Amino acid sequence: GNSVTQMEGPVTLSEEAFLTINCTYTATGYPSLFWYVQYPGEGLQLLLKATKADDKGSNKGFEATYRKETTSFHLEKGSVQVSDSAVYFCARQSGGYNKLIFGAGTRLAVHP
Amino acid sequence: GAVVSQHPSRVICKSGTSVKIECRSLDFQATTMFWYRQFPKQSLMLMATSNEGSKATYEQGVEKDKFLINHASLTLSTLTVTSAHPEDSSFYICSARTGGGDYGYTFGSGTRLTVV
Numbered sequence: 001g002n003s004v005t006q007m008e009g010p011v012t013l014s015e016e017a018f019l020t021i022n023c024t025y026t027a028t029g030y031p032s033l034f035w036y037v038q039y040p041g042e043g044l045q046l047l048l049k050a051t052k053a054d055d056k057g058s059n060k061g062f063e064a065t066y067r068k069e070t071t072s073f074h075l076e077k078g079s080v081q082v083s084d085s086a087v088y089f090c091a092r093q094s095g096g097y098n099k100l101i102f103g104a105g106t107r108l109a110v111h112p
Numbered sequence: 113g114a115v116v117s118q119h120p121s122r123v124i125c126k127s128g129t130s131v132k133i134e135c136r137s138l139d140f141q142a143t144t145m146f147w148y149r150q151f152p153k154q155s156l157m158l159m160a161t162s163n164e165g166s167k168a169t170y171e172q173g174v175e176k177d178k179f180l181i182n183h184a185s186l187t188l189s190t191l192t193v194t195s196a197h198p199e200d201s202s203f204y205i206c207s208a209r210t211g212g213g214d215y216g217y218t219f220g221s222g223t224r225l226t227v228v
Contacts, residue, residue: 034217036219042221042222043118043205043219043220043221043222044156044205044207044219045219046216046217089155089156097144097146097161097163097169098144098209099146099158099161100146100158100207100217101158102155102156103155104154104155105153105154105155107153
């Protein structure tokens with residue numbers, strides 16, 4: 001089927017640590033892939049996206065590369081900040097209306 | 113950039129009453145809007161896809177008679193929770209496609225519904 005699987009949280013890191021949040025997807029074809037971030041009490045914001053294989057999305061120091069060989073779109077950041085504490089959702093497009101299917105979300109807590 | 117305005121942000125209602133949630137695209141036309149439900153510390157579950165001028169497409173397991181969706185114009189979609197019960201308490205989020213080749217999606221800020 002069409003689904004998105006991301007690593008369970010919470011992920012707890014110290015400031016300036018390296019971050020990886022794994023995301024894999026199942027799909028027929030090559031759907032567009034996204035990472036969204038949800039800060040406490042707020043709605044979702046697009047963090048980055050990739051629309052085809054081997055594309056790299058990047059924003060605010062975060063990066064993710066569309067890997068068709070491993071059907072993955074792992075999120076990385078070299079040095080996290082306290083302000084990065086949030087819930088991160090991996091998502092893929094699906095269906096004729098191009099609806100978004102979300103992973104379960106990964107909560108990140110960064111401590112000073 | 114594209115903005116989706118969602119209201120109300122919070123609502124408390126009594127069991128058995130109905131609640132309407134509105135989503136407006138402020139600076140673009142949204143032919144398609146999506147309604148999601150998010151339980152505490154869980155992911156977003158797609159409830160339905162709303163298309164302007166036609167009936168909404170509901171996901172499996174979502175009661176269309178309980179969650180009424182209307183998309184009467186290119187800038188407004190509404191979700192009405194009818195005869196609400198405490199188990200309907202949740203965070204509801206709308207999203208609109210901004211169209212174009214970049215597959216942009218803009219999300220509303222969400223509505224926290226509490227049924228007492």
